[in-house]
Amino acid sequence: MKAWQEVRIEVNQEVEEALYALLAEFGAQGVAVDDPSLVDFARDAGLGDYFPDAVQDGRIRMTCYFPDHKGAAELAKLKADIAGLVEYGLNPGEILLSTGFVQEEDWAHAWKQYYHSLRIGRIVIQPSWEDAPEEVQDQDVVIVLDPGMAFGTGTHPTTSMCLEFLQELDLTGKTVWDVGTGSGILAIACAKLGARVEAVDVDATAVRTSAENRDLNHVSFTVNQGSIESLKGSPDIIVANIIADVIVDILPQVAAALTQGGLFVAGGIIQGRAEDVEAAARQCGLLLKGRREVQEWVGYCFAKE
Structure with missing residues (x-):
């Protein structure tokens, strides 16, 4: 069974769109975002009746997956590229990055x-x-x-x-x-x-x-x-x-x-x-x-x- 590398990144919310682009260039095959502001957006838009409590701290957590595992040097470059977003007027804040592995499964079944x-x-x-x-x-x-x-x-x-x-x-x-x-x-x-x-x-x-x-x-x-x-x-x-x-x-x-x-x-x-x-x-x-x-x-x- 194939193991995917999971990379978890926590940054300031304002770099979300730019981070999507960076991860695509980096070869991520799937990206999930935990953005507390989306809870308020969904509530205000009437997109449901039940919403979890969410702490609005201006931070997002993005999780991405790589079929080819990235080494320490490649991950260090990714973190440096995120930090480099300040050159475009974006503040990523403290960049927290961690990794793990998940086994591929037939999630549909x-x-x-x-x-x-x-x-x-x-x-x-x-x-x-x-x-x-x-x-x-x-x-x-x-x-x-x-x-x-x-x-x-x-x-x-x-x-x-x-x-x-x-x-x-x-x-x-x-x-x-x-x-x-x-x-x-x-x-x-x-x-x-x-x-x-x-x-x-x-x-x-x-x-x-x-x-x-x-x-x-x-x-x-x-x-x-x-x-x-x-x-x-x-x-x-x-x-x-x-x-x-x-x-x-x-x-x-x-x-x-x-x-x-x-x-x-x-x-x-x-x-x-x-x-x-x-x-x-x-x-x-x-x-x-x-x-x-x-x-x-x-x-x-x-x-x-």
Whole structure:
């Protein structure tokens, strides 16, 4: 198994772009940056609901990888080149450099050793690389899944809460929209529970993964790139396991599209945003029918009445 050299560099934030260029010239095959300011940027831009605490010290930590190991002289030259950025009006500050080695792995598949069959009510999620679990019963709904790079394995509380809500409903012959389908797990569950399903996701990788998982499960539904505005008609049920900001944004379209008495199952909502979602739902004329909480996450079932 191949060993890559890992070089870790800590410098002042202002030299970040220049350091990228230096590392490219130096032959780095991959670079990761730990920049605390990105946390504030993401929070201010509304790119999520949950953010770690980050110390804004004006420093960044960059980690880069080399297939050909660099010796002490080459690393000393790299450090000198970083220090030389002062000639261009940039202050790298104290330059901290350390090295190590990491073994090459098939990262796209290594996580599979931690993902096994999972039961959520009468829904059993079976990884595509494992045999069917022995405890499956006649009334169970088995979903064969390979999530790949898309969200939705069933292990996250937001997905499991949506699955709990859905299996409590009579979906036979109902039209269901899955907005933000991810791996397709919720769409597949609905199809296996008797619904007519249409699924969308803004991410092309998710669309491809969802279609592949649909075919693995021998069910039929459309899955296209887009969001709720891409769907036409009046569904009986809409499910969206995304984040609070997106849920709030699409609530007016959800309320307009649902049939009278239709249901909206919503997940992906951190506790700190739950009141925002409930208030937005009330404003759109949706009534709260069910609420679940697992850890710091909240799931909802709203009704149009």
